[in-house]
Amino acid sequence: MKLRRSERMVVISNYLINNPYKLTSLNTFAEKYEAAKSSISEDIAIIKKAFEESGIGEIETVTGASGGVIFTPGISEEEARSVIEDLRDSMSESNRILPGGYIYLSDLLSTPRILQSVGRIIANAFKGNKIDAVMTVATKGVPLANAVANILNVPFVIVRRDLKITEGSTVSVNYASGSSDRIEKMFLSKRSLKPNSRVLIVDDFLKGGGTISGMVSLLTEFDSTLVGVAVFAENAQEKRDRMNYKSLLKVSEIDVKSNHVKVELGNIFDK
Amino acid sequence: MKLRRSERMVVISNYLINNPYKLTSLNTFAEKYEAAKSSISEDIAIIKKAFEESGIGEIETVTGASGGVIFTPGISEEEARSVIEDLRDSMSESNRILPGGYIYLSDLLSTPRILQSVGRIIANAFKGNKIDAVMTVATKGVPLANAVANILNVPFVIVRRDLKITEGSTVSVNYASGSSDRIEKMFLSKRSLKPNSRVLIVDDFLKGGGTISGMVSLLTEFDSTLVGVAVFAENAQEKRDRMNYKSLLKVSEIDVKSNHVKVELGNIFDK
Structure with a gap:
């Protein structure tokens, strides 16, 4: 499914909210939404900023071959x-x-x-x-x-x-x-x-x-x-x-x- | 809290996902994120498209003075x-x-x-x-x-x-x-x-x-x-x-x- 950046950010946000504490590789998103891994990486950076500024939670990036992102829900x-x-x-x-x-x-x-x-x-x-x-x-x-x-x-x-x-x-x-x-x-x-x-x-x-x-x-x-x-x-x-x-x-x-x-x-x- | 469009879409998506079947006026978002109502309206249109294309659910827009948007979760x-x-x-x-x-x-x-x-x-x-x-x-x-x-x-x-x-x-x-x-x-x-x-x-x-x-x-x-x-x-x-x-x-x-x-x-x- 190919999506525009703005749409991609909406569906990636939804995924992270529904899959807390789960490590997901950037490749999973890249393949699913037919986007470059570097674009996904930029999406995640924006989502991370929005989540943290509004108290939704934290996004941690794990580097390396088995790396990815983990969302930890929070509350201010x-x-x-x-x-x-x-x-x-x-x-x-x-x-x-x-x-x-x-x-x-x-x-x-x-x-x-x-x-x-x-x-x-x-x-x-x-x-x-x-x-x-x-x-x-x-x-x-x-x-x-x-x-x-x-x-x-x-x-x-x-x-x-x-x-x-x-x-x-x-x-x-x-x-x-x-x-x-x-x-x-x-x-x-x-x-x-x-x-x-x-x-x-x-x-x-x-x-x-x-x-x-x-x-x-x-x-x-x-x-x-x-x-x-x-x-x-x-x-x-x-x-x-x-x-x-x-x-x-x-x-x-x-x-x-x-x-x-x-x-x-x-x-x-x-x- | 003033946010960029992309960040705003992330937090509005999160709000809708956590408040299904609830009518929320666009003014609520406009005031909270210090944006014009017309910008919020455009945000919602993008979120609606992304939600519907990926089977997350439907967003209905109710017009009029007491209008707003309602998110109905779905599943394909x-x-x-x-x-x-x-x-x-x-x-x-x-x-x-x-x-x-x-x-x-x-x-x-x-x-x-x-x-x-x-x-x-x-x-x-x-x-x-x-x-x-x-x-x-x-x-x-x-x-x-x-x-x-x-x-x-x-x-x-x-x-x-x-x-x-x-x-x-x-x-x-x-x-x-x-x-x-x-x-x-x-x-x-x-x-x-x-x-x-x-x-x-x-x-x-x-x-x-x-x-x-x-x-x-x-x-x-x-x-x-x-x-x-x-x-x-x-x-x-x-x-x-x-x-x-x-x-x-x-x-x-x-x-x-x-x-x-x-x-x-x-x-x-x-x-």
Whole structure:
């Protein structure tokens, strides 16, 4: 397909956006769009400048015979703050408080625009780390893990609290649920995670931390390594084990009687 | 931010790709990139040509005071077929057969590149229909619904087979599970779907159709309308109620003893 330079830049941009973290040789583009490699190289230079100036991400050029370009999606601190501040305002709406002091989050965690931004923010916070897979626990964590995995261009793995025949052989671990007074089981399909994977754990809400500790012990069973933990929101009032994690939002107060919830930015912006 | 034309086209392309089905006025771009509206109009014409020639999608221009441009993602029949043929080959691998005649699909349904392509194919098959939300049932359907919702830029709603306190008030219906010999319940949070929504139902595997019939009866409870049903794979050997649906793949034979599975293209390409 022969295209004019301006059109070529549009389709190459589209390709890079849809193939993050993937090394693509300039020859691939040169052949596909019937252009000289030097022209493609100039196209990439312009795309790189536009991507970097507007905070879309970075383009790295790898030289040599097996070289090419890699696009790493990014997000400016300004845009990230604005997204999280909007989410903080949404979460502070009093009609989200459910009996028992829970907060209704399902609408936020099922809106594509929000998920895409959250995915970019979490992926950006772990930039520079090699990550082979994103792990979460069913059900609420799934769209979040999916969003982060989209940006990192790696698979996600879903830990389950129940056993399903469609998962084949599974490995299970015990974990302390809720306020640590109940011990439950979580399961991961044996073939869903390769040994020696470097894994980012993502979840929707951090309370006592039992679920995340459970996932960390599953990593050991799969001879895999924890890269980090990211949560959409944490409950600041909860006592929990020492644990390193990044949170986007922090719920500092829930008063069911007066129907009041106080939400702050999480620790992801801490320097 | 003032940019050169070539850079402007890169960032406008990126914006459109990330904001499908959204009407954006040319003035928005003109102000953001400090360019004349006529220049933006020329940029859009070039982007439109490039998007359409390479099968990325269509750009529609709405004239008038409240006008602007809308990007509708697409996929060429050639690319769609190639994606589904690759999936058919992956699904035909004999090591996917699980005891009981189930097929292991979790790896396919947790790979971002596959999900994105599948999302584009399903969204494209319902192009021209007004869709307000994508509905699925936890857990396996979630990444699929998420992928389709990303393309349509609408929320997705997750029906559950268990009751969770974090969902608030729910509506439940009965449905016939498995080979119709068990009646079970499914639940949907009351606030997750607005009345009078037009809904696309998406699921991973169609067997007897009980789960989908259950979701259809939930739609009635929410005064909402079914736009259509799309499934990743269907089991061709299964007897089921008359139902209109589109399938990407059809499992026509599973022989557990000889470890053989036969997979064909689904009905989504039928004319």
